[in-house]
Amino acid sequence: MRVLVIGGGGREHALAWKISQSPLVNKVFCAPGNAGIARVAECVPIKATDIDGLIDFVKTNRIDLTVVGPEAPLIAGVVDRFEAQGLPIFGPSKDPAKLEGSKVFAKTLMESAGIPTADFWVCTSAHEAFNCIRNYYSAVEQGTRLVIKADGLAAGKGVIIANGEADANRAIERLMQSRVFGSAGDQVVIEECLVGEEASIMAITDGNVIVPLLPSQDHKRAYDGDQGPNTGGMGAYCPVPILAHDTVDLAVEKIIRPAVLAIRDLGIPYRGFIYAGIMLTEQGPQCIEFNCRLGDPETQAILPMLESDIVPLLVGVVEGTLDQAEVRWRPGSAVCVVAASEGYPDAFDPGKDTSHLLGREIHGLPALEEREDCIVFHSGTTFRESSDPTEVRNVVTSGGRVLTVTGVGEDLLTAAGNAYLGMDQIHFDGMHYRKDIAARSLHLS
Ligand code: AMP
Ligand code: GLY
DSSP, rough: EEEEEEEOOOOHHHHHHHHTTTTOOOOOEEEEEETTTTSSEEEOOOOOOOOHHHHHHHHHHTEEEEEEEEHHHHTTHHHHHHHHOOOOOEEEOOOHHHHHOOHHHHHHHHHHOOOOOOOOOSSHHHHHHHHHHHHHHHHSOTTTEEEEEEEEEOOOOEEESSSSHHHHHHHIIIIIIIITTTTSSSSSSEEEOOSSEEEEEEEEESSSOOOOOOOOOEEEEEEEEEEEOOOOOEEEEEEETTOOOOHHHHHHIIIHHHHHHHHTTTTOOOOOOEEEEEEEEEEEEEEEEEEEETTTTTHHHGGGGGGOSSSHHHHHHHHHGGOOOOBBBOOOOEEEEEEEEETTTTGGTTTTOOGGGGGOOOOSSHHHHHOOOOEEEEESEEEOOOOOOTSSOOOEOOOSEEEEEEESSSSSSHHHHHHHHHHOOOOTTBBOOSTTTHHHHHOOO
C-alpha cells in the first residue's frame, strides 16, 4: 500500500512512524511533513488545507489510503471532497467534524444525547451574554469561576476560565465586541466550571464499532506545577494510574458511544478518531470537549504503546470492517515531553512575528536514533536552507512546539526517566520543557 499522511506536527510524525512499520505498507508520504517525518516518509510540499493540491497528488501518485492528522482540513471538508472522487480517506467528514469545529454544535449534541457535561448557555450577541453572566452571578458568589468559549476554532485560545463576573464580562468584550478571533466569536458558550482530574480518552470508530485507545493525560500549562499560560500541550503520559480502572469504559459508554450514535442519527456516520476531553468530577466523568482527531502530544505517548499494526485499524474504518482488526498494547507506560521554543506560547500568538525565535539549530538528534526506549517526534522542525547541495542538512526549529521526546518503559517511572534522559541529549538556544510530566501519577506507579 501507498499511504499519505496529511499534516506536519508531532502527531503526524507518530502516525507516519507507526504506519511505516506496517508490513502492509511499502511507501509513506506526508504533506507537508517536517524534518523528522522525512526520516520515515517522503515529504511533499503541499499544505494540509490545500485540498485541490492533495487530490491532485493522490491521483497522480496512486495513493491507496490518505490519513488526516489535524482538524483544519477535516473541518474544511477534505474527507467529503476525497470521497466524492472515490479516493479512500481516513477521518470524519465535514458535518461530524463540527463536534470540534463548533462548541455550540458539540454542546447541543451532548445535551440532546444525554452526555454528562457542564450546564451551559448559548449566546448569540454580547447583550445576551452580559445578561446571562449577570443572571448567573445573581445566584452564586462573585469569585465563582465561569467558563466562556468561542464557538469556532481559535487556535486553542478560545476558552477563557473567568475568575468572577468582571472577568467573564471582559472575555465577552474580547470575543464578541473586539472580535479578537473574528467570526469564531459570533456565538459563545457560557458554562459552569467543573472541578476534577482531566484526562484524554480517544477511540477509533467506523460509526458502529468503537475501539478505545489507552487513556492519557495532557499538561496544558507552560510551566511546572501547572503554572503559566495555556499551551497546545507540553507533555503527556499513558496509561493514567490516577484514573479508576473503569474510567475508559464509562467514558466510552456515557460519552463517546452516545456521540457517535447521535451523529449517525443525523444521517452521517462518524468515521475516524474521536477524542473526548473529560473531567472526573464527584458525579463521574463529564465531557469537556470533543475533538475530531487524535490529541497532540497525547498521540506521541499512545502510539509507541500500540504493539499491533495500526494500518488494519485505519483500513477497517474506511471499509467498515473495524470489528475484524486486532488491537494489542504493550505492557508498561509511555511519557512524552515537549521541547518548546524561546517565548512559547505567548510570543507565538497568531499574527506575531516569530522569525527571530526560529531557525535555531537542534543538536543531539543523531545520538537518540538507535534507541528503542526513547523516540523523538518532531513538531516544528525543518532543514536549514543551504546553497551547497553537499552540505549536511542541519535540522533547525520552525515552530513554537519543536519536538517531543517519548520514553517507554516497564512502568511510568522508567518511562519518564527514559524521556528525560533523551531530552538531556538535545539542545537548541532558548529551549524549554516541563520537568514534571507524569508527576501527578508517579506516586501511584
Ligand atoms: P477546550 O479548548 O475546550 O479544550 O478547553 C481548554 C481547557 O479549558 C480544557 O482542557 C480544560 O482544562 C478547560 N475547560 C474547558 N471547559 C471547562 C469547564 N467547563 N470546566 C473546567 N475547565 C474547563
Ligand atoms: N492535547 C490537546 C489537543 O490535542 O487538543
